Amino acid sequence: MDKLTRILWPYDGKTKQYDSQITKCKLQIQQCEQKIATLQESRPTANEKDILIYQMHLKEKYIKAA
Numbered sequence: 001m002d003k004l005t006r007i008l009w010p011y012d013g014k015t016k017q018y019d020s021q022i023t024k025c026k027l028q029i030q031q032c033e034q035k036i037a038t039l040q041e042s043r044p045t046a047n048e049k050d051i052l053i054y055q056m057h058l059k060e061k062y063i064k065a066a
Helices: 002-006 015-043 046-066
Strands: none
Touching: none
16 A cells, blocks of 8 residues: 555646646535525525515405406
């Protein structure tokens, strides 16, 4: 096992391509995490009173329409 850790693997074009793909994916992950965090923070929250009022308005609206 020690011999394998001492081996210097060649850094060719394919390895460089893989590294660039890995960094792109990491950046995309970070951007997605930031977007999720901002969306969770900006998500409006309603309390029970607001929900009940909204439901009452919907019921009134559809009773009048029928």
